[in-house]
Amino acid sequence: MTLDAFRPRQPTFLTAVQYYRATAHYGTSEIYRISLRSPHMLAIEDLSIAFGDRKIVHNLSLSIAPGETLGLVGESGSGKSATSLAILRLLPETAKITGKINFSGEDLLSLPEPAMRRHRGQSISMIFQEPMTALNPVMPIGRQIAEAYTAHHLGEPRTTIKSKVLAAMHSVKLPEPERRIHDYPHQFSGGQRQRILIAMALINRPRLLIADEPTTALDVTVQAQILHLLKEIRLTHNLAMLFISHDLAVVSQVADRVAVLQHGRIVELAPTSELFRNPQHPYTRSLLASAPTMHTDRTHPLAGL
Numbered sequence: 001m002t003l004d005a006f007r008p009r010q011p012t013f014l015t016a017v018q019y020y021r022a023t024a025h026y027g028t029s030e031i032y033r034i035s036l037r038s039p040h041m042l043a044i045e046d047l048s049i050a051f052g053d054r055k056i057v058h059n060l061s062l063s064i065a066p067g068e069t070l071g072l073v074g075e076s077g078s079g080k081s082a083t084s085l086a087i088l089r090l091l092p093e094t095a096k097i098t099g100k101i102n103f104s105g106e107d108l109l110s111l112p113e114p115a116m117r118r119h120r121g122q123s124i125s126m127i128f129q130e131p132m133t134a135l136n137p138v139m140p141i142g143r144q145i146a147e148a149y150t151a152h153h154l155g156e157p158r159t160t161i162k163s164k165v166l167a168a169m170h171s172v173k174l175p176e177p178e179r180r181i182h183d184y185p186h187q188f189s190g191g192q193r194q195r196i197l198i199a200m201a202l203i204n205r206p207r208l209l210i211a212d213e214p215t216t217a218l219d220v221t222v223q224a225q226i227l228h229l230l231k232e233i234r235l236t237h238n239l240a241m242l243f244i245s246h247d248l249a250v251v252s253q254v255a256d257r258v259a260v261l262q263h264g265r266i267v268e269l270a271p272t273s274e275l276f277r278n279p280q281h282p283y284t285r286s287l288l289a290s291a292p293t294m295h296t297d298r299t300h301p302l303a304g305l
């Protein structure tokens with residue numbers, strides 16, 4: 001899937017505009033009370049997803065507080081991507097979705113499409129697993145990062161856009177932004193391409209970042225660098241994050257809490273350290289047993305899932 005899939009197709013308003021409109025309507029103290037009433041930035045309640053007769057996500061509930069990272073872990077096909085795409089309403093029309101996805105007091109599942117478009121890539125961003133397919137191979141990366149910004153900021157002067165792009169490239173530690181802004185995706189390494197996608201995801205200062213297997217395509221050293229970057233960014237931006245991976249060891253490095261998904265059902269949800277210390281569900285135990293550690297006996301195959 002390309003990023004075009006969740007870029008707004010129509011001009012959008014700034015978050016600030018929405019905020020001022022809301023202020024005019026309710027007054028600031030009411031807005032404050034609304035935010036106090038919903039301590040969770042994201043609260044998914046009873047989410048079910050089906051394709052035809054096949055239910056792939058069953059009554060899933062989870063929440064993420066502002067600034068918190070929730071890890072979502074489970075084997076291939078357990079419904080991780082479907083859940084994340086449901087949040088952004090990017091599943092195909094053939095998907096039957098029920099339940100509630102509450103984001104900062106709004107139910108995303110019942111929002112009209114134009115309002116949803118304002119959220120995508122702005123207050124909620126996503127980074128995809130495969131950097132090469134998510135980037136346009138024939139467009140310089142500077143223009144691609146700029147598009148992520150201008151999609152939500154109409155009529156900004158070129159100089160402002162360029163400085164935003166350079167700042168975004170700096171923030172993800174891409175080397176020599178001034179020189180490399182005109183380069184194409186194939187001129188970057190896999191890790192650098194993932195940094196470009198992170199820059200695009202963060203340029204509009206989202207409140208929630210969904211990262212679907214953001215390091216799976218990378219080798220272990222680069223994976224560690226990207227995880228380190230995400231941890232840093234999360235603190236500097238006070239960003240809430242839904243971090244998806246099939247690898248419990250990776251998730252445990254960034255997540256405050258972990259939800260374990262098996263066949264579309266959450267079988268366990270606990271603070272990361274507790275999950276490791278005292279896993280309750282047999283499936284969690286088998287995931288833990290199959291996660292390689294420094295002490296893993298590599299002469300035997302990993303335990304099956």
Ligand SMILES: Nc1ncnc2c1ncn2[C@@H]1O[C@H](COP(=O)(O)OP(=O)(O)OP(=O)(O)O)[C@@H](O)[C@H]1O
Pocket residue numbers: 051056074075076077078079080081082083092246
């Ligand atoms: N568009 C679709 N039409 C029909 N079935 C789908 C569609 N998208 C996903 N599915 C099915 O939904 C189930 C969950 O898929 P999903 O992509 O969410 O898994 P996942 O946990 O992200 O797996 P992976 O770790 O391999 O990325 C799978 O059985 C998959 O075949």
Ligand SMILES: [Mg+2]
Pocket residue numbers: 080081082212
């Ligand atoms: Mg997936």
